[in-house]
Amino acid sequence: METEIFNLEKKYWQGMEDHQYETVKNLTHFPCIIAGRNGVQSVDEPSFKKMFESGEGDKIKVLGYLDVISQQPTQETAITAYVIELLDTKENKSVKCACTSTWIKENDRWLCMLHTETELSSKK
DSSP, X not given: OHHHHHHHHHHHHHXXXXXXXXXXXXXXXXXXXXXXXTEEEEEOHHHHHHHHHHTTTOOEEEEEEEEEEEEXXXXXXXXXXXXXXXXXXXXXXXXXXXXXXXXXXXTTEEEEEEEEEEEOOXXX
């Protein structure tokens, strides 16, 4: 399970990196919950698409994943947490974020229902 869920998480990030809306949409449960530097929000599919498209000029590259932890409390629920390192190719700046995702199994498909991101402070 851990490998399956984390592979879906990586596929999600690859869709973000390649700006492939259909890939990301097909891995998302709607409405989904997103928490990050802009607060907490419940997002329906039209709002999600608008948010996705508004980031069209943002280019990221996934540099790697660290500290991956996953659990499956039920047959239909999985949780994963990890640190991701991203490169903002517009600003040529790397950033590390602590992320969590909750996946639910619906009609034999895993879908991300909750995602959180917290940018980690850079160590001096």
